[in-house]
Amino acid sequence: MAARPRIKDVAEYAGVSPKTVSNVINNFEHVSDRTRETVKEAIEALGYRVNIAGRQLRQGRTGMITLAVPELDVAYFAELAKHVMAEADRRGQTVLLHQTNGVRERELAALHGFDAQFTDGVILSPLALHPRDVATRDRRLPVVLLGERPAEGSTDHVAIDNVAAAREATAHLLSRGRRRIAVVGGMVRGPQGTDRLRTDGYREALKEAHVPFDSDLVVPVDAFHWRDGARAAAALLDADPRPDALLCLNDHLALGALRALYERGVSVPGELDVVGFDDIEASQFSVPSLTTVAPDKREIARAAVALLLDRIDDPDTSPLQDHVVGHEVIVRESTGG
Amino acid sequence: MAARPRIKDVAEYAGVSPKTVSNVINNFEHVSDRTRETVKEAIEALGYRVNIAGRQLRQGRTGMITLAVPELDVAYFAELAKHVMAEADRRGQTVLLHQTNGVRERELAALHGFDAQFTDGVILSPLALHPRDVATRDRRLPVVLLGERPAEGSTDHVAIDNVAAAREATAHLLSRGRRRIAVVGGMVRGPQGTDRLRTDGYREALKEAHVPFDSDLVVPVDAFHWRDGARAAAALLDADPRPDALLCLNDHLALGALRALYERGVSVPGELDVVGFDDIEASQFSVPSLTTVAPDKREIARAAVALLLDRIDDPDTSPLQDHVVGHEVIVRESTGG
DNA sequence: CATGCGAATTACATCGATGTAAATGTGCGG
DNA sequence: CCGCACATTTACATCGATGTAATTCGCATG
CATH class of the missing domain: 3.40.50.2300 (Response regulator)
Structure with a gap:
């Protein structure tokens, strides 16, 4: 079975340069219709798919965010996850879901991106986190906390009153x-x-x-x-x-x-x-x-994703937000x- | 705020070559205890974390698998997801969870890896997939189907009788x-x-x-x-x-x-x-x-992950499996x- | 003290995609 | 028919980690 084609293979097949293929994939505007068509056909013919690793390596972003909740079989978290995933989808992001089981160690791991520079940011619903854990966290990874808030400041936060x-x-x-x-x-x-x-x-x-x-x-x-x-x-x-x-x-x-x-x-x-x-x-x-x-779970999800993406785009300047969501x-x- | 350190920064800090740092990270055996110690300190000091994209680009594997279920707020799928994630964790894999809402289009996307060469394989619980969809799929992406089986052959499969x-x-x-x-x-x-x-x-x-x-x-x-x-x-x-x-x-x-x-x-x-x-x-x-x-949900999860990882390791030779799980x-x- | 051998370390190329900047092509006015 | 402005396209370097192969080191032996 043939290996997955690379952008280079598509380029050769279409008779253009790799960069032109990239331009087509990314909807870059200065590509003639004819070239665009040819390249698209080549992509189709070879069954080409973007390799995210290559892209991320170049761009520094994965387009993925982590959602870490205690347990999926607690219905509230399953429903919340559903909304977060839908919202992320709407904003072109992919969600990597983790379960912490409410264990401090695993929540800490989430807070630090699971010892891999993996996703662009983390939405975490903590249970066991200590205030110090939050205060001393590595600020380079954008984090939004849901519900519990072990410590004021240091992260954005979303919850009901x-x-x-x-x-x-x-x-x-x-x-x-x-x-x-x-x-x-x-x-x-x-x-x-x-x-x-x-x-x-x-x-x-x-x-x-x-x-x-x-x-x-x-x-x-x-x-x-x-x-x-x-x-x-x-x-x-x-x-x-x-x-x-x-x-x-x-x-x-x-x-x-x-x-x-x-x-x-x-x-x-x-x-x-x-x-x-x-x-x-x-x-x-x-x-x-x-x-x-x-x-309002939908609003919790919406706010959490919005805050996180803002923070990813602009890690430093904007002030920390504490978003209060409605209830009934x-x-x-x-x-x- | 400083950018995240690369392996090169750790190497300079520790006074060794990048490859040595890599060797330490991956527990390569021919590294002296003293060097190993020095490097670990450097990693600690700089707060270094592996960049998965770089690693995957080199190794061709992400260590991530996709789990696609219809809806998380259907408790059965939430419980199943919980088990799959636990099992994947045990085997050193990370799960990327997707919801298809039982929509054929989205199930098809899952079957093909969501138009990105992203995870190493897919565990899919289909609802709306057409037999033809399965038969004509791109065989380069390992897939295990759960429950429904639109077509015999072509993928591994796990379900109860x-x-x-x-x-x-x-x-x-x-x-x-x-x-x-x-x-x-x-x-x-x-x-x-x-x-x-x-x-x-x-x-x-x-x-x-x-x-x-x-x-x-x-x-x-x-x-x-x-x-x-x-x-x-x-x-x-x-x-x-x-x-x-x-x-x-x-x-x-x-x-x-x-x-x-x-x-x-x-x-x-x-x-x-x-x-x-x-x-x-x-x-x-x-x-x-x-x-x-x-x-037996645990067994479903165990079998699905095992079959998928086997298929990832060895895409071609092993025969397609149809694993029947117990019930009560x-x-x-x-x-x- | 030269030699040899395995252990430890390193230089270099490479994975795939894309930003930059430079090169090429096209159309139009003069 | 020339030259210019702008649209397309391309060459090349780069992101970070690691496999390969080569080099250096440490130590024992003749």
């Missing part, structure tokens, strides 16, 4: 008369991660409604998966007094909780309300369907919708 | 006394796609049990999403006589059906059984939990488990 989102979701529960609202996946003290910010928003809502805060109702979890939500909900049912609502910090926790409540015969929303975050597709189809805080509380059956 | 899987799932329903089993997403005539093969398996099971086949019970769908399952289930409830079981050809259809049945007040598995395919994580946590056919019917609440 987590405090406001949690406040609104909590207010919704309070407006339905709920008073003992548990926070599944919450965190009272500790770094300003998403869990902490959302717990803060929850507390703000309680305060506004003059409902006392009870730290026993803030339940940390190992991970944000179904099983953790199920486990936490089961534990909360045994508490005395029982909570009358669960504010779950993502939809998987909430869906796991729904399952546990079903197993215990607790009616939702009759006896207890449940709210999630992320608005993954499953939350529309669960039984009962799930009230949730929907971030979608009321469904799990809170009487 | 769809006929047997559907036969077993149907037999399970029959053993529970179900006799009017609808196939959601099924196809009686048409190409040997997954839907057709599974419908064939369903028919085999009926035949073995001497249950007559009724083509009205085979319901095609637009796509394999929740909403399509919900829609199909709703339509089937209005049929007379009603089916007493739904064999849904993936879990999303099944979960959507469960939702529709819940809305209509039909008890599962009391009045009606539901079975899915894929064993996505959600099927463990749905209400009721879902009986489903679980393909997991009985849960939706069929009385």
Whole structure:
């Protein structure tokens, strides 16, 4: 089987110089129609395809960006990835997707381009990164962080207003008369991660409604998966007094909780309300369907890609951006919708 | 901000030749410990990282493989992607993930390497590919197909035994006394796609049990999403006589059906059984939990990566493989488990 | 101390595409 | 028919890493 043809082969076949072929490929304007036609035929005839390595070596750009998320089988990240890839596509970029499993080491690797000068920049959704990791990173690789923000400054950042989102979701529960609202996946003290910010928003809502805060109702979890939500909900049912609502910090926790409540015969929303975050597709189809805080994922993707490409084009001058994306509380059956 | 250092800069810093630096990077054996140490320090000091483009240009390999799936927000593909990426990682390869949206044009592009000589090979999960597309493809790019197989030969292929899987799932329903089993997403005539093969398996099971086949019970769908399952289930409830079981050809259809049945007040598995395919994580946590056919996803991923890498190493000689992966019917609440 | 041998290191060419600058071609006015 | 302006096309060098082959080094032996 013949080796892949090079630009030189196409040139010889077409009877022109390699550079002319290159000019045709790149739609350079000063190429006569006849030459362009001849070259295109040669490309077709030989089945020629650009070798990206050669191009990148010359141009210094790959046209690829890295997207690093914790886990693809967490629906939120899969949906986000889908949007980022679509947006990148629209802007002529290719996405290299990585999973970090939320492990600091791998997030660090992402932050530094996976020990290869590979893609032009990185969009990273961190979980375990330490503030110092971000502060001391190698500034030569453009990075946009999503969601968590271990440290101010140093990178561009895109996220929803987590405090406001949690406040609104909590207010919704309070407006339905709920008073003992548990926070599944919450965190009272500790770094300003998403869990902490959302717990803060929850507390703000309680305060506004003059409902006392009870730290026993803030339940940390190992991970944000179904099983953790199920486990936490089961534990909360045994508490005395029982909570009358669960504010779950993502939809998987909430869906796991729904399952546990079903197993215990607790009616939702009759006896207890449940709210999630992320608005993954499953939350529309669960039984009962799930009230949730929907971030504008498309806008997150759009902003992240835009910020990153700007930063790639112009690494130094433009000021660091902190893009806040809209969100919305979608009321469904799990809170009487 | 300084530009990224090249191998030459490291060489100068360490006082050796570029080739020696390269030897250190690639763990070439004939390098003295002292030199190795010096070079490593220089790499560290300058923050040097390999430029993949340069390496690939020289070596003719990228160490990257493409994985092209229809949609990441279909959980099965997200889970599969996760496994493929993990397996590729284990074998020192990086995965470039693409979504085709099940559009023939994009699948064709994947089959041909996305008009760039980019990755070393492609793992493609096709939906819309025409047999001719596969038969006439450019053989210079190694390809492994997953699931659907538009044409025999021409590529390596990995899938479960769809006929047997559907036969077993149907037999399970029959053993529970179900006799009017609808196939959601099924196809009686048409190409040997997954839907057709599974419908064939369903028919085999009926035949073995001497249950007559009724083509009205085979319901095609637009796509394999929740909403399509919900829609199909709703339509089937209005049929007379009603089916007493739904064999849904993936879990999303099944979960959507469960939702529709819940809305209509039909008890599962009391009045009606539901079975899915894929064993996505959600099927463990749905209400009721879902009986489903679980393909060995890890093995699919392992085999696909292995076949592809073999083909990359040795494009011509080894015979085309058709790897059949194991599956298992997991009985849960939706069929009385 | 010359010689030989393997280990360690290096010079050089090369992978494929494209930017630069120079060369060639074309059309038009004078 | 000449010369100029502009459009096309081309020669050549270059991006960064590494394979090949040649060179240098270190050390033991006669």
